[in-house]
Amino acid sequence: MTTKIRPAIEARGITRRFGAVAALNGVDLAIEPGRVTALLGPNGAGKTTFVNLVLGRDRPDAGTLTTLGANPGSATARRGSGVMLQAAALVPQLTVDEHLRLYAGYYGAATPDPKLLARLGLNPLAQRRYGTLSGGQQRRVQFALALCGNPALLVLDEPTVALDAESRRLNWAAIKEQAAAGAAVLLTTHLLEEAETLADRVVLMSAGRIIADGTPHAIRARVAEQRIRCRSRLTIAEIQQLPGVLSANRETDAVVLRTNDAETALRGLLALDPTLSDLEVARASLEDALDSLLQREAA
Amino acid sequence: MNAMTTTIASDSYPMTALQVYFREARAELVRAWRTPAFALPTLLMPLAFYCLFGLLFAGSNADTARDLLAGYGILAALGPSLFGFGAGIAADRDNGILALKRVSPLPPGAFLAARLACALVFTLIVLLCLYALAAGAGGVTLPAATWLTLLAIQLTSVLPFCLLGLCIGLSTGSSAAMALTNIAFASLAVLGGLWMPLSLFPTWLQDVAIGLPTYHLDCLALAAVRGHATTGTLVHALATAGFIAAFGGFAWRAWAAATR
Numbered sequence: 001m002t003t004k005i006r007p008a009i010e011a012r013g014i015t016r017r018f019g020a021v022a023a024l025n026g027v028d029l030a031i032e033p034g035r036v037t038a039l040l041g042p043n044g045a046g047k048t049t050f051v052n053l054v055l056g057r058d059r060p061d062a063g064t065l066t067t068l069g070a071n072p073g074s075a076t077a078r079r080g081s082g083v084m085l086q087a088a089a090l091v092p093q094l095t096v097d098e099h100l101r102l103y104a105g106y107y108g109a110a111t112p113d114p115k116l117l118a119r120l121g122l123n124p125l126a127q128r129r130y131g132t133l134s135g136g137q138q139r140r141v142q143f144a145l146a147l148c149g150n151p152a153l154l155v156l157d158e159p160t161v162a163l164d165a166e167s168r169r170l171n172w173a174a175i176k177e178q179a180a181a182g183a184a185v186l187l188t189t190h191l192l193e194e195a196e197t198l199a200d201r202v203v204l205m206s207a208g209r210i211i212a213d214g215t216p217h218a219i220r221a222r223v224a225e226q227r228i229r230c231r232s233r234l235t236i237a238e239i240q241q242l243p244g245v246l247s248a249n250r251e252t253d254a255v256v257l258r259t260n261d262a263e264t265a266l267r268g269l270l271a272l273d274p275t276l277s278d279l280e281v282a283r284a285s286l287e288d289a290l291d292s293l294l295q296r297e298a299a
Numbered sequence: 300m301n302a303m304t305t306t307i308a309s310d311s312y313p314m315t316a317l318q319v320y321f322r323e324a325r326a327e328l329v330r331a332w333r334t335p336a337f338a339l340p341t342l343l344m345p346l347a348f349y350c351l352f353g354l355l356f357a358g359s360n361a362d363t364a365r366d367l368l369a370g371y372g373i374l375a376a377l378g379p380s381l382f383g384f385g386a387g388i389a390a391d392r393d394n395g396i397l398a399l400k401r402v403s404p405l406p407p408g409a410f411l412a413a414r415l416a417c418a419l420v421f422t423l424i425v426l427l428c429l430y431a432l433a434a435g436a437g438g439v440t441l442p443a444a445t446w447l448t449l450l451a452i453q454l455t456s457v458l459p460f461c462l463l464g465l466c467i468g469l470s471t472g473s474s475a476a477m478a479l480t481n482i483a484f485a486s487l488a489v490l491g492g493l494w495m496p497l498s499l500f501p502t503w504l505q506d507v508a509i510g511l512p513t514y515h516l517d518c519l520a521l522a523a524v525r526g527h528a529t530t531g532t533l534v535h536a537l538a539t540a541g542f543i544a545a546f547g548g549f550a551w552r553a554w555a556a557a558t559r
Contacts, residue, residue, distance in 0.1 A: 057398070057402065075406075078403060085402070088395040089396050105319055105322050108314050110318075145399075
C-alpha cells in the first residue's frame with residue numbers, strides 16, 4: 001500500500017464530443033501495471049473512443065491523458081505499447097514469420113522471441129501467407145504482433161471478436177501471462193464471460209461515463225442481486241408487491257423474479273402460495289448485475 | 300537448441316533506425332512482387348509498348364527508338380509511383396493496415412520511404428530492361444554520360460509522381476482512388492506525350508501538355524538523349540521543380556489531415 005506504482009494510463013476529466021454526443025464525458029481512469037483491466041459496456045459506451053485517445057489516434061476535447069507517462073501517440077508511448085485494433089488487417093502477401101520479424105524490428109528487436117509463436121500455437125503457420133489464414137488464425141497473428149515488442153502496455157480492442165475456441169484459449173492464456181509479467185493490460189469487451197475470466201478489474205461504462213469500477217466479484221456484490229425461479233399460482237402483480245422483490249416476469253410456465261433480499265422474498269412467497277414448486281435460487285450473473293446497474297443509471 | 304541460442308544472441312543487437320527503414324522497404328518490395336496485379340502491368344506494360352512503337356513500328360530507325368526511349372522511361376516511373384501511392388495507400392487506409400502501423404513504433408517516415416523505395420526499384424528494373432532493348436534491338440548508341448543523365452532524369456520523375464499519388468491516396472477511399480489513379484495515369488501518359496508524339500494531336504490538345512509534369516519530364520529526357528540542351532530545357536527543369544513543390548505541399552497537408 002505504501003509503494004506507489006505509476007499508472008500506465010492516467011486519464012483525468014476526459015471529454016470527447018462528436019457533434020452533440022459526448023462519447024466520453026468526464027472520465028477519470030488510471031490503469032495500473034500487472035493487472036488486466038476490462039472496459040465493459042454496450043456498443044456506444046465510449047470504450048473504443050477511450051482506446052483511440054490512449055493510442056493517440058484521436059485527441060480529447062477536455063482533460064489530460066498520459067500513456068506510459070508520455071503524450072499518447074508519441075514515439076515513447078508507441079514503443080512501450082502493443083496494440084490489437086478492432087478492425088485491423090495485415091498484408092495478405094506476407095507470411096506470419098515475415099510479419100513478426102517486421103514488427104519485432106519496430107520495437108528494436110532484430111528477431112522476435114522464438115517462444116512467442118509457440119505460445120500462440122502459430123509455429124505450424126509460420127511460413128503461411130497471412131491472406132491464406134482463417135479469421136481466427138489471423139486474429140492470433142495480430143495478437144502476436146501486439147505482444148512481439150514485450151510491451152509494458154497491452155491495448156486490446158475487442159480481442160476475442162471472430163475468435164474460435166482454440167484461439168480464444170491461447171490468447172487468454174497469453175494475456176494473463178503478460179499481466180503476470182508486469183504489463184498493464186487494457187481490453188475492451190462486451191463479452192461478460194471474457195471480462196470475468198480475464199480481468200482483475202472491470203470498469204463498466206455507459207454513455208461515455210464510468211458507472212462502476214471494481215473486481216468482477218465486487219461489481220456483482222454491489223448489486224447483490226439474486227434470481228428466484230418457481231412455479232406459482234400468484235399473479236405477477238401480487239409477486240411485485242412482496243417485500244424485497246425488485247422485478248418479476250413470467251417465463252413460459254414459471255415466474256422469474258429479481259431480488260436483493262432472497263430470504264425475505266421467499267418467506268413472502270411461501271406464505272402466500274403453499275403450492276409453490278420447482279424452486280430455484282441463484283446468484284445473478286454478471287450480465288444481470290450489469291443490466292441492473294445500467295437500468296438504474298438510465299432511470 | 301543451436302538455432303535458439305543464435306536467435307537469442309542476435310536479439311541483443313538493437314536495431315538502428317536505418318535497419319527499420321531498410322526492412323520496411325524490403326517488406327514493401329516483397330509484397331509488391333507477390334501482387335501480380337501490380338507487378339506484371341508495372342513491369343511489362345512499358346516494355347511491351349516500347350517494343351511495339353519504339354522498335355517494330357519504327358522500322359529499325361535508331362533515332363525514333365532513341366526519342367521514344369525518353370518517353371517510355373518516364374512511363375516506366377509513372378506506373379509504380381502512381382499505383383503504389385494512389386491506389387495502394389488508399390487501400391491500406393481502408394483496410395486498417397495503415398492504422399496498425401500508425402500506432403506501432405514504426406516512424407511515419409519509414410512507411411512513406413518504403414513505398415518510395417519500392418517505386419524506385421520497380422522503375423529501375425524497367426529502365427534497365429528498356430535501355431537493354433534500345434541498345435540491343437533498337438540500335439541506340441549513347442555516350443555513357445548520356446545514359447547516366449537519362450537514368451537520373453527518369454528516376455527523379457518517380458518523386459513528383461509518388462507525391463501526386465500520395466495526394467490521391469490520402470484524399471479518397473480505395474475504390475475512388477483506384478478510379479482516380481487510372482484516370483491520372485492515362486491522361487498523364489497520353490496527354491503528356493509519353494505514348495505517342497504530341498505532334499499527332501490537334502494544337503489545342505497539345506497545349507494541355509504544358510500543364511502536365513509528364514510533358515516537362517519527357518522534354519528533359521529528350522534533351523538528354525538528343526544531346527542538346529536549350530534555354531527551353533531550363534524552363535522544363537523549373538516546371539518540374541514547381542510540380543514537385545506543389546504536389547509535395549498538397550501531400551504534406553493531406554498527410555497531416557489524414558493522420559491528425
